[in-house]
Amino acid sequence: MYVDIADRKRLRLPVALLGTWGLTRLLLLLFVFKVFVFPGPDVTSDVSVIYHGWYEVLRDGTFPLADVTWQYPPAAALAILSPGALPFLDYASAFFVLALLADLVVLSLLRHAGGRPGRTPRGAWAWVVGVPLLGPTVYARYDVMVTAVAVAALLAGARRPRLMGALAGFGALLKVWPALLLVGAVQRRAWASAAVTVAALASLFAVTMPGAFAFLTFQGDRGTEVESLGALVFHVGRHFGWEGRVALNYGSIEFLGPFVKTVSTVALLLTVAAFGWLLLWRLRATRFLPHTLADAAFVAVLLFTVTSRVISPQYMVWLVGLAAVCLCFRASPMTLPATLVVVACLVTVLEFPVGFGHVVASDAYGMALLFTRNGLLVVAALTAALELWRTTAPPRAQLPAIPDQPTREKETLGSP
DSSP, X not given: OOOOHHHHHHHHHHHHHHHHHHHHHHHHHHHHTTSSOOSSSOTTHIIXXXXXXXXXXXXXXXXXXXXXXXXXXXXXXXXXXXXXXXXXXXXXXXXXXXXXXXXXXXXXXXXXXXXXXXXXTHHHHHHHHHTGGGGGGGGGSTHHHHHHHHHHHHHHTTTSHHHHHHHHHHHHHHHSGGGGGGGGOOOHHHHHHHXXXXXXXXXXXXXXXXXXXXXXXXXXXXXEETTSTTHHHHHHHGGGTOOOEEEEETTEEEEESTTHHHHHHHHHHHHHHHHHHHHHHHHHOOBOOTTHHHHHHHHHHHHHHHHSSOOOTTHHHHHHHHHHHHHTBXXXXXXXXXXXXXXXXXXXXXXXXXXXXXXXXTOHHHHHHHHHHHHHHHHHHHHHHHHHHHHHSOOGGGSOOOTTSOOOSOBOTTOO
């Protein structure tokens, strides 16, 4: 049978993609199941101890109100309870299997999206390569499940705005940040669907499970997490007589002591400024292209991440997922920021869990890793923001005229 060169290339691509995914994910499973021991602290204890403890409380119909480390919106209970769907496995094993399935769902979505006209398989490759660079932490947190919902929402896009909105709303009740997916949505149906979904699910949780929104009160006394951008001030300060300390606080390793509240306040102000910039962008944007929805979401989550007082390693899973969606679009200008995020994943696994002792000690190696990783994220955020502005909010003089048609103020996704 004759097979032309183009057909051979199309055949090789999914084989190479799926083969790479299979080998790298097998390695991740071997690490989380402890067939091989990954360097650094055991990242699976969050599942076997913390998540399992929450599971025991949640299945009795209430949230873990006595545990201040429960800092998640109510739908997170579904992720924590999900291993119960596999009763033939112990809790941790079931969780790892479900994380693997969520990973596969993301790959399937990206692979399908990348095969359409004007699309590219780069997005699927970014996911396949970026995720294992983070090490076994990916399967030891529920963030990969949230990312699957977010990727599905963005790929639904303008074709199905109601579905996109519903998924974004559901994602926001899983872990808040997917609410940022709506930043670039131009159709009111997406916003309305998200609002209805959030209102319906939030009301259901509030009525059926006591303490659904207790997590809102557990954030106020947090310090500055040692891996965050603001923490760099204290890593340097420890070498010049800063008298604070590092401690386990609210479920993460944080800096506590003089000026911590000041730095945390500055981080909050930077987040407010970032949201202000996003609002200004929406007001000034005049060109909404098919990839703008994903680009805007990527920029928004990048800005939220770098200005946050906590940058946990699992946050990188969000960024890889959103970067991968952007790269599915051939015309997306996010290639450089997406590449920087993937590189930052490699540095992230070096600082956690491999070199976390050095990070906590604020030694030269630990500081070098943090400055590199956070520097990559800052450059990625600024570059992505500039590209988003350049491609969607150009000066009016640069807007192309449409021959023989009235000039439109906005090109909206999915317009008839």
